[in-house]
Amino acid sequence: MNHIFVGVDLHKRHHTAVFLNGFKRKLGEFKFDNRPSAFPDLIKAAAKVSKGKGVIYGLEDTGGYGRPLAAFLVDHNQAVKEVNPSLASAFRKANPIVHKSDSWDAECVGYVLVDQLEKLPDANPIDHYWAISQLVTTRNSLVREHIGLINQFHVQISYHYPSYRKFFSQVDGKTALAFFERYPAPHHILGTSVEELREFLLKPSNFACSLKTAEKILKLIHSDGTTKRDYQEDRDYVVRSTIRRIQSNKKEIESLEHRIALLLPQTGYRLETMYGIDTVTAANFVAEIGDISRFGSSDKLARFAGIAPVLIGSGDKHKDHKCRQGNRELHQLFYQLACRQIGVKRGSKEPNNPHFYAYYQRKQSEGKTKIQAIICLMRKLTNIIYSLMKNKSEYNMPSSSNLQAGMSMGIKP
Known part of the structure; x- marks a missing residue:
């Protein structure tokens, strides 16, 4: 109740901001150009409406047209949240009569901002990753x-x-x-x-x-x-x-x-130490994931990539289904990486990564199809990529002797 909430609809030439209170009542609207010289006017307009209360901004596209505004607000110590466009779209479609305008879109962003304030991530536009x-x-x-x-x-x-x-x-x-x-x-x-x-x-x-x-x-x-x-x-x-x-x-x-x-080593990530990841692939991972601190756990990274299963059910019947949402570019990167791990070298037919090859074979022996086994491997790789980026460490492939010793002791790879 001590804050006002600003939902911003972002466009190439101009942005539209709508001011809401904690009860989601519209307090005003402000339209401004998408150029740095016009951004201070938004802060002034919000200060005029807030009358001394705190201000929280919600932006949908902090990586595209909205990035300059997000960077400006963060640099000026404003509270800025990233609002997933699908959340605002779902709110818009939930109304009996669906309509669309810049003002209404900004208001929908503001409604999501009020309802899910604690769940929304902070906007953190870092120039290096961008x-x-x-x-x-x-x-x-x-x-x-x-x-x-x-x-x-x-x-x-x-x-x-x-x-x-x-x-x-x-x-x-x-x-x-x-x-x-x-x-x-x-x-x-x-x-x-x-x-x-x-x-x-x-x-x-x-x-x-x-x-x-x-x-x-x-x-x-x-x-x-x-x-x-x-x-x-x-x-x-x-x-x-x-x-x-x-x-x-x-x-x-x-x-x-x-x-x-030249830019990639400055992140401190050492993803190239893993088989199947060259400089270009590592850069693609960094481009899609960004700062790994955005994700509190590997589970959240897996959900972001659309690798974690989705539980669907009703009553006493529940079943995990393959997720068809999430970041599909990142999903494809993990899929390609999994395929490289279980591949074999020409001539010798030796697995590229014996550890993951054994894991893949074991999943199939448990009754999973090839695609299901690859998805399991992708989920395992998510944990590894998350750990490598979180700790900025190198990947050490398990030695064949350690792998065989663990299997003889009943430890599953």
């Missing part, structure tokens, strides 16, 4: 674009070189791109000898190209026959344009990965 998140998001976007370009490149090259897959081990490798940029279609290579082709490919292949490889390429081109058609110059331009974009994308991705590698 910068890593932005780098990871940009890199992932470029990777998706890169995959699309590679697919386009395959289509275009297949028109000109039907046997192109046999030329090089990697179609988008440095040597292959140099070749197709110089010879986008077979008619460009007519009259080129084996020695001349090898001489050209020596530099991009780091002097690994042999006469045998050059001879094989020329034979395959000859066996394919003539593929030249009308408007061939335009088709050649498309191939070269696609190659230039692929090369540019590769450079941007490498540059982003370099910056990520």
Whole structure:
């Protein structure tokens, strides 16, 4: 009763704030621009309405459009809570007549703020984690674009070189791109000898190209026959344009990965010490989880990732069901990590992680399906990732001797 509550609906150009008292009665409304110079006006408006009472702000999107406001309020020692958008949406839909406006959205955020004040997490926009998140998001976007370009490149090259897959081990490798940029279609290579082709490919292949490889390429081109058609110059331009974009994308991705590698150690996390986690994967975990102190336990992290089961039932019948909510990006990261742990090395067929492989096999022997066993492993990995981030420690894989000794004593892995 000694506070007023400010629910804020956030947008790209402007924000709308609604002031409520402890009884959820609307005291006023304030609209302001999404720019730092306008943020002090919100504090002044709240102080005018509060008349000496404490002020608590509730923001939905503290990682996107609302991040500058959240950072400003926290820097000015204001109490700020993160309001899950699904909570405000559920409150909006619970009304008999569902409507939507900036003012009503802000009011719904305020209602959630009043009702669940003790449960809502404090907003803590840390620039370091946010910068890593932005780098990871940009890199992932470029990777998706890169995959699309590679697919386009395959289509275009297949028109000109039907046997192109046999030329090089990697179609988008440095040597292959140099070749197709110089010879986008077979008619460009007519009259080129084996020695001349090898001489050209020596530099991009780091002097690994042999006469045998050059001879094989020329034979395959000859066996394919003539593929030249009308408007061939335009088709050649498309191939070269696609190659230039692929090369540019590769450079941007490498540059982003370099910056990520510089920022990541500053967090103190050492996730890369675990098998299956490289610098990029570790950065993805940090981008989705952020500051691990946000989560009071590994159980909360598991619920956030949608890994913990959901209890559904009524009366005397209750059953755990697979959660289909939570952070799906983080869920996918744990799934991929679990698959890497139970994989086996080529040739020797030795498990990548004997400890987790034994755990996975045991779960299947207990009657669980492969997917269920992987979910169990994901839950176990959640505990480990939480511990590694909480303690900023290295991962130590259990030795095979300790594992065998524990199993002989009846200790389950």
